[in-house]
Amino acid sequence: MKPTKSSDISNKMIEKIISVAYNDANVFERAVVYLASLNNNRIKSELESYRRTARLVHTFSEEVCPDKIFANSKINNLPKPEIRGSFITDLFSLVLNKPIASAFASLTVVLLIIATVIFNRPVERRFTDHEIQLADKQTKYALQLIGNIMNETQQTLKNEILTDRIAKPIHEGIEIVNTLLKEK
Amino acid sequence: MLKQERYRFLIQQYKNKIYSYSRYMLKNKMDADDVTQEVMIRIWENIDKFNLLAAKTWIMKTTNNLCIDYLRRRTVVFNREHEIDDEFEDTFSINAAGDNPYLTTHMNMMVSKVKEAIERLPENLKSIFVLFEINGMKYREISKTLDLPINTVKVYLLRARKKLQEELKDYEAHEVI
Numbered sequence: 066m067k068p069t070k071s072s073d074i075s076n077k078m079i080e081k082i083i084s085v086a087y088n089d090a091n092v093f094e095r096a097v098v099y100l101a102s103l104n105n106n107r108i109k110s111e112l113e114s115y116r117r118t119a120r121l122v123h124t125f126s127e128e129v130c131p132d133k134i135f136a137n138s139k140i141n142n143l144p145k146p147e148i149r150g151s152f153i154t155d156l157f158s159l160v161l162n163k164p165i166a167s168a169f170a171s172l173t174v175v176l177l178i179i180a181t182v183i184f185n186r187p188v189e190r191r192f193t194d195h196e197i198q199l200a201d202k203q204t205k206y207a208l209q210l211i212g213n214i215m216n217e218t219q220q221t222l223k224n225e226i227l228t229d230r231i232a233k234p235i236h237e238g239i240e241i242v243n244t245l246l247k248e249k
Numbered sequence: 250m251l252k253q254e255r256y257r258f259l260i261q262q263y264k265n266k267i268y269s270y271s272r273y274m275l276k277n278k279m280d281a282d283d284v285t286q287e288v289m290i291r292i293w294e295n296i297d298k299f300n301l302l303a304a305k306t307w308i309m310k311t312t313n314n315l316c317i318d319y320l321r322r323r324t325v326v327f328n329r330e331h332e333i334d335d336e337f338e339d340t341f342s343i344n345a346a347g348d349n350p351y352l353t354t355h356m357n358m359m360v361s362k363v364k365e366a367i368e369r370l371p372e373n374l375k376s377i378f379v380l381f382e383i384n385g386m387k388y389r390e391i392s393k394t395l396d397l398p399i400n401t402v403k404v405y406l407l408r409a410r411k412k413l414q415e416e417l418k419d420y421e422a423h424e425v426i
Contacts, residue, residue, distance in 0.1 A: 083410050118414055121363050122382050130268035134285055143293050144253045164302075 074108055082108065086115035087122075256296050259304055260289060266384045267312045273379040274316040276368050280323075284315045306393040309386070313376060313394060320372065366416035374409035381406055 084090035085098045102109040160167045271281035392399045
């Protein structure tokens, strides 16, 4: 086995140190390395050394593709990427960059539609025979009441209103007119 | 119409990844430009053949294959590898050092050293290191891109980090970040 920089550190520990330095380690590994670094200066210095490199590496961003590439004759005829994305491009980005969020949003919309359809369906109530008979009785009673009221109204209209209030004054008026004509 | 939109989307999304990976792998701006253009052409030609969800691995695999072809072809006398371009170090966020000229210079030197060290890594380690650390790909994606088992990817990444540290060992003795 190739000797490591610090011969008193095992390869497994070096692997853990690297994982911790590059932020790949789980909580357990972190704890192991931190505890070990408290008692061992070589582990501590290794960890620091790897951390410095990791910090530098993590500051590197992707190289920016120069625009002049798109002006080259080889790809001049191909569609060029837009500076401001179109709706479809934005939609693609949203779905592909955040697939879980998009799937969740779609699922929520579908569930809402299903729930609306289910809860807004007309309720089919089934009535018992007793309830139907009772309703029938109540309907008949209500209709009877309405019939009685209509009959009474008809009688009142015929006997009191038409006779006393309309026919009688007209009759009197005509008699007066007749009397006046006879006198002349 | 949709084909064009798909293409535009893919280019918008992955052009920097393609270019960045090519730059690190080929250590040369002109070759990186060529590879990026070649990948763009292949994307256009094959746009109907792959799923958008699987596009990332397809594109990076194509980029990797083209880089390997370029590296194999590069046995010519003219060694362009030393033609390291000035812009290559510009993408680093100098703001990290604030306005302190000493720190800025020091950071620039460190960045330069680390980039050179990354470039010196063996191809198999470098490709995984760049895909993981610079392009931000996950183990599974790298595994699909390079046709390697996930465990191999993990082991190679570890080796790359170790190797990088060894490369920087001498320089590190004097540096303070």
